[in-house]
Amino acid sequence: MTQxxxxxxxxxxxxxxxxxxxxxxxxxxxKAIGTISSGDIMEVLSADEGTKRDIPKWANKKGHExxxxxxxxxxxxxxxxxx
Amino acid sequence: xxxxxxxxxxxxxxxxxxxxxxxxxAAADDMDVEVFVLLQGARAFIKGNENKIxxxxxxxxxxxxxxxxxxxxxxxxxxxxxxxxxxMTNVKVYICSLAGKIWGGEKLEDFNDLxxxxxxxxxxxxxxxxxxxxxxx
Numbered sequence: 001m002t003q004x005x006x007x008x009x010x011x012x013x014x015x016x017x018x019x020x021x022x023x024x025x026x027x028x029x030x031k032a033i034g035t036i037s038s039g040d041i042m043e044v045l046s047a048d049e050g051t052k053r054d055i056p057k058w059a060n061k062k063g064h065e066x067x068x069x070x071x072x073x074x075x076x077x078x079x080x081x082x083x
Numbered sequence: 084x085x086x087x088x089x090x091x092x093x094x095x096x097x098x099x100x101x102x103x104x105x106x107x108x109a110a111a112d113d114m115d116v117e118v119f120v121l122l123q124g125a126r127a128f129i130k131g132n133e134n135k136i137x138x139x140x141x142x143x144x145x146x147x148x149x150x151x152x153x154x155x156x157x158x159x160x161x162x163x164x165x166x167x168x169x170x171m172t173n174v175k176v177y178i179c180s181l182a183g184k185i186w187g188g189e190k191l192e193d194f195n196d197l198x199x200x201x202x203x204x205x206x207x208x209x210x211x212x213x214x215x216x217x218x219x220x
Contacts, residue, residue, distance in 0.1 A: 021156040023107045027167065030111040058111060 001067045006079050009067070012040035018075050022050040029055055033064065033082055040082050041067070047075040055080070086115045088214035090207065094123035096136045096161065097149065102220050103164025110171035117214070118176045119207040120198075125182035128194050133162040165197045177202040 001009070015032045017025035025046040036042055044055060055078050056066040063083035070077045087109045091102050102118070109116050120128050127136055139146045159167065168174050177200050178188065188194055191201060211217045 019157055021158060023104055023111065024157070026111050027107055027171075030171065061112065 001079070003068070003070055006068050006070050006077075009041055009079060011043045011079075012036050013042040014045070015042065016045045017051075018045050018047045020048070022048050022054065024048070025051040026054050026058060029058070029078075029080070033062075033080070036082055038082050042080050042082065044078045044080070045072075045075055046078065051078065052076065084113060084115055085216065086214045087117070088207075088210045088217045089116070089118045090121055090211070090217075090219040091118055091124040092121040093220055094126045094136065095138045097139055098220050099124075099127055099136065099161035100153070100158070100164070103159070103161045103168070105218070105220075106168035106174060107164050107171075110168040110174065113172055116168070116172065116174040117210045118174065119202070119210065120176060120178045120182065121207075122179070122182045122185065125178050125188065126186045127161075128176070128178055128198055129183075129186050129188050130193060130195050133160075133195055136161075162195075162197070169197065175199045177206065179204065179207070 013032050013036045015028045017028040020028070025044055025048055029044045033042060052069060059066045059080050065081040065083060067079035067081055089102065093099065106116060126132060139149060176197050178194055178198055180201050180203060183189065183194070183201060191198060
């Protein structure tokens with residue numbers, strides 16, 4: 001999805017993991033995705049550079065769809081659709 | 084489901100922390116994990132020793148910098164990483180019986196709550212043989 005489309009996407013769950021370093025955001029994502037239904041969209045807020053590659057790779061492996069990443073000031077948002 | 088086998092020889096805080104981070108990654112991936120705690124590592128698993136890790140091993144001159152960075156970055160303790168991983172996936176922790184004895188631990192109750200079994204070296208090697216990933220820390 002494009003950056004503009006992502007900004008408007010309906011998010012079912014938002015996880016703010018900006019206070020943690022790797023592997024914190026991945027663990028937060030793992031816990032949170034268990035609370036939503038298949039097809040729902042989740043966003044993960046992180047300021048840890050490693051997370052940008054880590055969460056998309058994890059999502060692909062686990063059968064979730066990585067929709068894209070939106071850069072904000074000092075952090076970013078990663079969007080996933082639960083598989 | 085992928086299986087990870089870890090030989091945890093080191094009892095230093097840096098490597099215990101690294102082991103905990105790797106375990107939590109394996110937990111996020113729903114892997115089955117078996118940790119075999121060997122010589123120096125077993126000292127950290129004696130009941131009551133989890134916060135008494137005074138050895139940083141390879142970077143002892145950087146101890147203060149390391150400890151303060153863990154705090155600033157809000158990094159869980161090695162023990163918390165192990166606890167979280169055990170809550171999230173199937174993680175079994177085995178203590179090598181010889182290693183336990185070296186540090187005064189004979190029976191399961193002598194070790195912390197992370198510990199599942201006391202084992203011999205044969206079980207470790209069999210687990211390593213059967214695992215998809217084997218690492219020695």
